[in-house]
Amino acid sequence: MERIPILRMGRYLLVTIQIEMDDQIAIRLQEDLTRMIEKTGARGVLMDISALEMVDSFIGRMISQISAMSRILNARTIVVGMRPAVAITLVELGLTMPGVRTALNVERGMEMLTAAEDSDDVPRAG
Amino acid sequence: MSRAQGESIAVATDKDVVLARQAIRRAAQGVGFSIVDQTKIVTAVSELARNAVLYGGGGTLEWEPVAQNGKTGLRVTVSDQGPGIEDLAMAMKDGWSTGTGLGMGLPGAKRLVSEFDIASTPGLGTVVTIARWK
Numbered sequence: 001m002e003r004i005p006i007l008r009m010g011r012y013l014l015v016t017i018q019i020e021m022d023d024q025i026a027i028r029l030q031e032d033l034t035r036m037i038e039k040t041g042a043r044g045v046l047m048d049i050s051a052l053e054m055v056d057s058f059i060g061r062m063i064s065q066i067s068a069m070s071r072i073l074n075a076r077t078i079v080v081g082m083r084p085a086v087a088i089t090l091v092e093l094g095l096t097m098p099g100v101r102t103a104l105n106v107e108r109g110m111e112m113l114t115a116a117e118d119s120d121d122v123p124r125a126g
Numbered sequence: 127m128s129r130a131q132g133e134s135i136a137v138a139t140d141k142d143v144v145l146a147r148q149a150i151r152r153a154a155q156g157v158g159f160s161i162v163d164q165t166k167i168v169t170a171v172s173e174l175a176r177n178a179v180l181y182g183g184g185g186t187l188e189w190e191p192v193a194q195n196g197k198t199g200l201r202v203t204v205s206d207q208g209p210g211i212e213d214l215a216m217a218m219k220d221g222w223s224t225g226t227g228l229g230m231g232l233p234g235a236k237r238l239v240s241e242f243d244i245a246s247t248p249g250l251g252t253v254v255t256i257a258r259w260k
Binding site for chain 1: 140141143144147148151161162164165166168169172173176220231233234237238
């Protein structure tokens with residue numbers, strides 16, 4: 001059974017999609033990530049899609065759902081490495097993926113996750 | 127083994143949808159489409175192939191390079207012998223959650239191509255023909 005590996009990087013999880021992803025693999029990834037976030041208490045997920053030549057409505061919805069699910073589990077998801085052709089096609093497709101944060105690469109994604117955590121820790125006034 | 131003009135594959139499973147993407151990517155490269163245009167037509171075909179697998183009981187993907195009025199392009203047909211679509215107008219409307227992908231398959235595919243035609247007879251099946259010009 002083909003699975004996309006999920007790596008732990010401290011309190012973050014890294015998912016690198018390197019294979020042609022069919023719908024079953026995408027669904028399994030969603031389930032595996034949910035389980036891993038719960039199990040590890042991860043505060044962030046970096047999803048590297050730089051190898052994806054195409055994102056269609058199903059994969060786009062999967063990314064949106066992972067982002068929403070992680071938020072409920074107190075983790076942030078950052079999608080990194082989206083190819084320009086994919087970004088252009090998503091806009092034309094009308095798939096805006098509301099709530100999904102993106103970054104150019106894993107390094108920038110990590111910076112965003114760390115910054116988000118820092119701002120989470122800031123006590124609110126009043 | 128492949129014919130010089132026009133080819134086809136059966137799409138019955140999730141994995142076939144991936145094969146469909148790869149086949150159309152190669153065909154689009156062969157026609158000389160830009161990376162962006164390749165991605166658009168591959169994405170459109172992915173939507174249609176998935177529909178054939180999920181709702182059509184499996185189907186057939188056919189494609190051929192085309193030329194017309196000095197333009198060149200690629201024509202792709204996805205057909206199935208499934209239950210067909212009762213209300214085409216509804217199917218061509220965007221899903222209720224705009225921007226999230228649900229219900230976006232057919233109208234989304236239409237936005238990514240130059241020509242889009244759909245014919246469906248409840249009980250007999252569905253044929254979607256798309257074409258993208260360079």
